[in-house]
Amino acid sequence: MSFRTTWNVGGGNIVGFSRLMRRYTSVRRSVLDMAAKDGELRVFVVSGEVSGDTIGSRLMSSLKKLSPVPVRFSGVGGTMMSSQGLKSVFPMEDIAVMGLLELLPHLNKLRVKLQETIEAALLFQPHVVVTVDSKGFSFRLLKQLRARYSQKSFEIPVHFHYVAPSFWAWKGGEARLRGLAGFVDHLLCILPNEEEVCRSNGLVATFVGHPILEDVCELNLDTSPHEWKIEGNSEIFRRNHAIPTGATIISLLPGSRLQEVTRMLSLFANTIELLQVSLPELVPLIHVASNQHVKDFVTGFTNKWHVPAILIPGGSLHQKYDAFSASSVALCASGTVALELQLARLPCVVAYRAHFLTEWIIRYKAKISYISLSNILLDSAIIPEALFHACTPAMLASLTSKMIHDTGLREKQIVAAEKVTRLLCASAKNLHNLEELHRRLSLPCYTPSMIAASTILCHVRS
Known part of the structure; x- marks a missing residue:
């Protein structure tokens, strides 16, 4: 195929x-x-x-x-x-x-x-x-x-x-x-x-x-089955948003549903504040789903947040993958977006929190060890996951910092991404x-x- x-x-x-x-x-x-x-x-x-x-x-x-x-x-x-x-x-x-x-x-x-x-x-x-x-x-x-x-x-x-x-x-x-x-x-x-x-x-x-592979065709990329990936234009993105050359960019993807975003965005914001201690020139990008309730919430949240953040609206594949290309790492809520990040070859950390009773039911009923699809398909913890009570700003900051600075961890995800896209x-x-x-x-x-x-x-x- x-x-x-x-x-x-x-x-x-x-x-x-x-x-x-x-x-x-x-x-x-x-x-x-x-x-x-x-x-x-x-x-x-x-x-x-x-x-x-x-x-x-x-x-x-x-x-x-x-x-x-x-x-x-x-x-x-x-x-x-x-x-x-x-x-x-x-x-x-x-x-x-x-x-x-x-x-x-x-x-x-x-x-x-x-x-x-x-x-x-x-x-x-x-x-x-x-x-x-x-x-x-x-x-x-x-x-x-x-x-x-x-x-x-x-x-x-x-x-x-x-x-x-x-x-x-x-x-x-x-x-x-x-x-x-x-x-x-x-x-x-x-x-x-x-x-x-x-x-x-x-x-x-x-x-x-898997529908994620549609992005390759929609962006009109002629790529072989062994090289399915999307490379955005990081230079254009940095220039359009006046981001300094030495700044570290992190993509934040808090989800697509309002309940999910209200819970995850505050966790991600606290994580960014912890990371800024060692990375003062950190620029967060918040990818906003095409959901009006989510758009309104994220806009209100960022207006009150003292950290300058760039909002990336949903709907434009070019803009999304340009932002991924410019980013050093991504922090995302569990979901399909982790596959998009693999298609872009952007290393990431996956986070998941829910109501404590929901989390208890998942622990009792689930029969798999991982939550991100790439880890499930490969039966290996390729992508770091912070789940349930372990999903704290301190844990997310630690995992994200390691992903930014450890070339070996980043390369491991990139190699795994090639295997995952073929399976899909x-x-x-x-x-x-x-x-x-x-x-x-x-x-x-x-x-x-x-x-x-x-x-x-x-x-x-x-």
């Missing part, structure tokens, strides 16, 4: 596509058969967080490129999905809640939003429903939708869930996985080995590759739909969203 960064979309060959689809249909009907009958493909897509908004927007773009019939969208999403034509039923931030115990104060609001989403989906009459991550909200939505469609004797749309739940991380996870077959028709997996485990538990699943690519056997579409319709590259979109379009209802 390789990324091709030339987007060469022709007008589409519907006759050729019809011949292709006969390979998949026989007596059964594919998604595109159902869409062709109505002259359009209707997709109801739901995301409840910033990372899901990015995944959803790229999927929407790929569906529009691959489908020989017009595609119309409805659902719930953020600014990225809106840019692809989604009119969100309500602001995505209304359901962007993380944690276990942290959910309790928001349960009633989430129930209301769930019912609003169900009613909007029923009104839209989609051919396909796609939920992206946010498994708590997503699985309740798919389950209740299926029940409502059955009650009304309507034709049930095909239900896809993009980003398989992390069953591998929890005790009893595989047993809970089997229950999804009743309301999820197809799981789109982003990690290696998930497809095999899902299939062995009665689910239809496809490993499409879809296997050749899952490219057949897209390869056939590419040959018949002169369509573009093998990004995860393209593989996911082709999987959706060629899915045959069983």
